[in-house]
Amino acid sequence: MADTLQTPRTAPPHVDELEAPPAAKRFSFLTDRWLAALFITPALALLVFLSIWPLIRLIWLSFTDYSVTRDVPASFIGLDNYIDVLTSPIVHKRALTTLIFVVGAILLQTLIGFAIAFLISRRVKGRGALTTLFLIPMMLSPVVVGLFWKFMLDVQFGVVNSFLDSLGLGRVEWLTQQRLALFSLIVVDTWQWTPFIMLIALAGLTAVPKYLYEAAEIDRASEWFKFRRITFPLVWPLLLIAIMFRAIEAFRLFDLVYILTGGGPGGTTETLSYNVYKVAFFGFDTGRASAYGILMVIVVIIAAQFYLRYLNRLQER
Amino acid sequence: MKGRLQLSAAIVAAAAAFTVAACGGSDSGGGGGATKAATDATANLSDKPMTLTFLWFEWPPAQALEELGKEYTKTRPNVTVKVNTVPNPQWHDAIFTQFAARKTNFDMPILDSQNIGEAVTNGSILDLTDFVKKNVDTSQYDPYFLAAYGQYPQNTTGEANPDAKTYGLPLLGDTWAMIYRKDLMGDTPPATWEDMIAAAKKCQQDNPGMSGLAFHQAGTGDAAAVTYNVVNALYGGELWNQDDRKIEGVINNDAGKKAMHVLVDEMVPLTPKGSSNWFIDEVNAAISQGKVCVGFQWVAAMGGLLDPKSSELGKTKEEILDKLAFAALPPQETDKVPLGGMGLHVSKYIPEEKQAEALNFIKWFQTPEAQKKWAELGGVPARNDVLQSPEFLEAQPYNHVFTESVPRLKDFWNLPEYAKLLNVHSTEVNAAISGTEKPDEALDKLASEEQAILDESGH
Numbered sequence: 064m065a066d067t068l069q070t071p072r073t074a075p076p077h078v079d080e081l082e083a084p085p086a087a088k089r090f091s092f093l094t095d096r097w098l099a100a101l102f103i104t105p106a107l108a109l110l111v112f113l114s115i116w117p118l119i120r121l122i123w124l125s126f127t128d129y130s131v132t133r134d135v136p137a138s139f140i141g142l143d144n145y146i147d148v149l150t151s152p153i154v155h156k157r158a159l160t161t162l163i164f165v166v167g168a169i170l171l172q173t174l175i176g177f178a179i180a181f182l183i184s185r186r187v188k189g190r191g192a193l194t195t196l197f198l199i200p201m202m203l204s205p206v207v208v209g210l211f212w213k214f215m216l217d218v219q220f221g222v223v224n225s226f227l228d229s230l231g232l233g234r235v236e237w238l239t240q241q242r243l244a245l246f247s248l249i250v251v252d253t254w255q256w257t258p259f260i261m262l263i264a265l266a267g268l269t270a271v272p273k274y275l276y277e278a279a280e281i282d283r284a285s286e287w288f289k290f291r292r293i294t295f296p297l298v299w300p301l302l303l304i305a306i307m308f309r310a311i312e313a314f315r316l317f318d319l320v321y322i323l324t325g326g327g328p329g330g331t332t333e334t335l336s337y338n339v340y341k342v343a344f345f346g347f348d349t350g351r352a353s354a355y356g357i358l359m360v361i362v363v364i365i366a367a368q369f370y371l372r373y374l375n376r377l378q379e380r
Numbered sequence: 381m382k383g384r385l386q387l388s389a390a391i392v393a394a395a396a397a398f399t400v401a402a403c404g405g406s407d408s409g410g411g412g413g414a415t416k417a418a419t420d421a422t423a424n425l426s427d428k429p430m431t432l433t434f435l436w437f438e439w440p441p442a443q444a445l446e447e448l449g450k451e452y453t454k455t456r457p458n459v460t461v462k463v464n465t466v467p468n469p470q471w472h473d474a475i476f477t478q479f480a481a482r483k484t485n486f487d488m489p490i491l492d493s494q495n496i497g498e499a500v501t502n503g504s505i506l507d508l509t510d511f512v513k514k515n516v517d518t519s520q521y522d523p524y525f526l527a528a529y530g531q532y533p534q535n536t537t538g539e540a541n542p543d544a545k546t547y548g549l550p551l552l553g554d555t556w557a558m559i560y561r562k563d564l565m566g567d568t569p570p571a572t573w574e575d576m577i578a579a580a581k582k583c584q585q586d587n588p589g590m591s592g593l594a595f596h597q598a599g600t601g602d603a604a605a606v607t608y609n610v611v612n613a614l615y616g617g618e619l620w621n622q623d624d625r626k627i628e629g630v631i632n633n634d635a636g637k638k639a640m641h642v643l644v645d646e647m648v649p650l651t652p653k654g655s656s657n658w659f660i661d662e663v664n665a666a667i668s669q670g671k672v673c674v675g676f677q678w679v680a681a682m683g684g685l686l687d688p689k690s691s692e693l694g695k696t697k698e699e700i701l702d703k704l705a706f707a708a709l710p711p712q713e714t715d716k717v718p719l720g721g722m723g724l725h726v727s728k729y730i731p732e733e734k735q736a737e738a739l740n741f742i743k744w745f746q747t748p749e750a751q752k753k754w755a756e757l758g759g760v761p762a763r764n765d766v767l768q769s770p771e772f773l774e775a776q777p778y779n780h781v782f783t784e785s786v787p788r789l790k791d792f793w794n795l796p797e798y799a800k801l802l803n804v805h806s807t808e809v810n811a812a813i814s815g816t817e818k819p820d821e822a823l824d825k826l827a828s829e830e831q832a833i834l835d836e837s838g839h
Binding site: 131132133134217218219220234236237238239240241324325326327328329330331341344345346347 | 469472473476477479480498501502503504598599600652653654655656657662665666671797799800802803807808810811812813814815816817822833
């Protein structure tokens with residue numbers, strides 16, 4: 064019987080000294096840390112040159128009387144631009160217009176978007192095709208959307224008024240009457256962006272576990288009860304994120320105003336972004352426009368803060 | 381969540397910052413302080429193939445200019461003339477944002493007469509004073525044209541100023557014309573502005589479905605602004621007092637208020653419903669479709685009115701002309717009419733060989749032959765001899781309106797702050813027209829906001 068219980072050897076067997084392959088040796092100075100830095104650098108450089116540096120420059124310009132077209136160096140004027148913007152009655156009016164637009168558009172888009180998503184989610188056949196159809200407006204350029212709605216809503220030559228006229232309802236000044244013009248902007252924005260809300264809501268609705276409904280049905284819960292206690296609470300946090308994205312977008316509305324109403328009648332549909340454009344390009348008050356832009360960003364950040372905190376609390380519940 | 385919040389906040393901030401930063405730029409750049417004087421560079425023209433590029437807004441004269449460029453190519457076969465266009469509301473921005481970048485993709489910006497001040501003050505266009513003295517016979521021009529389309533500070537006396545600096549020469553003269561339905565209103569044009577309003581009202585009452593008047597009312601560009609300025613000037617009003625730089629108390633004096641009331645209370649009710657956003661195209665469409673009795677339009681923009689393809693007034697040009705007649709604006713307290721049109725200028729930010737070619741184009745363009753060809757293509761020349769020539773007067777049935785209007789022309793500001801002043805002017809006049817503000821309230825607001833702009837500028 065062979066003695067298999069051998070004492071383990073104390074010294075490791077002799078092998079040739081391990082050497083890195085030639086290529087690896089050549090790049091031995093490239094530690095993981097260096098490699099990471101190397102890979103990040105191009106993206107970082109782009110970020111610095113395209114975002115960080117312009118942002119720093121923007122902040123600096125907002126404290127000066129600089130105009131990009133004048134051959135005069137920028138002079139530091141402290142907070143004058145910020146005070147001018149914050150105390151301007153025109154800015155206050157534009158802020159109110161923007162607020163009405165944001166609230167109106169988001170409310171309408173959320174209601175319609177959720178309703179469509181809810182109806183589609185209950186349909187088994189043709190759900191994909193319907194969803195794709197509803198998404199078409201979102202795929203169009205806002206300028207194109209603005210142009211064709213401008214033609215359609217025209218009082219004299221537009222198809223909408225021709226239709227209303229043929230029904231004996233008379234022609235409506237969609238784009239030239241103060242309140243209606245803002246309402247028209249809301250309607251057009253809703254037409255284009257409701258699909259976005261619908262898409263997010265649909266994602267939320269399809270993710271609701273079926274067993275919850277089955278359990279509710281066993282308890283003979285009504286449709287309204289199931290909607291109120293199961294569907295809506297589970298979709299609501301997702302819907303809130305969609306609302307936030309849309310609110311930020313709506314807050315900086317420019318293109319539709321530019322094309323559809325040009326800010327009219329009498330400047331009553333001018334939003335903050337449209338007003339910044341005017342400050343920046345009509346007379347090229349670059350310093351003031353920079354301060355205006357920064358203030359708008361600050362408003363969005365503060366609003367987003369509160370919103371996200373609320374969303375956070377909602378998810379923790 | 382906190383991290384996500386910070387990230388989204390940073391993204392939002394960066395995105396918005398980047399957008400607004402587009403308004404910023406370098407304050408170093410190749411600007412230079414004074415506007416470079418153009419010498420007689422046309423002696424050293426290059427034989428290399430090149431494209432001479434203009435920047436204008438989209439309207440019929442832009443296409444006519446490109447056609448005219450083919451005539452220039454016959455004299456300079458290595459040069460192709462290209463006219464780039466943008467929609468009218470973007471015209472100022474398209475030119476001045478490139479000036480801001482100190483690099484232009486156009487060689488010859490076509491500037492509204494009121495934009496010269498801004499371009500000269502910023503040093504963006506060449507000083508053509510010496511070039512013009514040496515190469516152009518300015519005695520052939522009405523001094524008012526030379527002042528309006530090329531000089532800064534503008535000489536508003538109407539007399540020739542030998543010391544004036546010249547930054548451009550007239551490309552297109554223009555003024556408003558009255559287009560009226562002679563088949564409904566008779567051949568004789570109304571004698572006064574008030575008669576015109578009365579005639580338009582009667583025509584509207586006699587022809588159900590038609591409106592009395594059509595004119596520019598939009599709050600964008602200079603649409604509503606020019607309309608008010610026309611009525612204001614006819615009723616004896618002034619935009620400002622140039623000597624003491626006063627707008628407040630001048631534009632909103634009794635004459636100014638009377639003009640605003642005539643516009644809002646007497647003229648606007650005669651316009652088609654929903655026309656408060658109308659500009660050139662809409663007015664032409666309303667006239668062509670037979671929806672209005674009297675229309676007001678820039679002479680240079682009237683070409684389409686006689687096109688049977690887009691008109692419901694007749695199947696031939698002759699049939700259309702049986703219904704439409706053209707006349708100079710009827711006078712009221714004064715006989716002033718608005719000066720429209722634009723000047724030819726040369727960008728400072730292009731290579732010297734391009735500048736030389738651009739100057740050569742200007743030299744060629746001012747010859748009577750080129751001016752007559754320009755008139756034939758639908759342009760409105762500015763040389764006196766061409767304006768009086770049968771070639772011009774017979775080229776279009778409405779050309780006589782411009783020739784008759786030349787002694788009555790009145791331009792508005794050409795200050796560096798023009799774009800800002802115009803924004804207030806158009807917005808407030810449109811507010812009064814559309815009923816969002818009362819006429820007097822809008823006029824007072826206009827006066828105080830414009831005065832603030834002028835005071836702030838410190839010029």
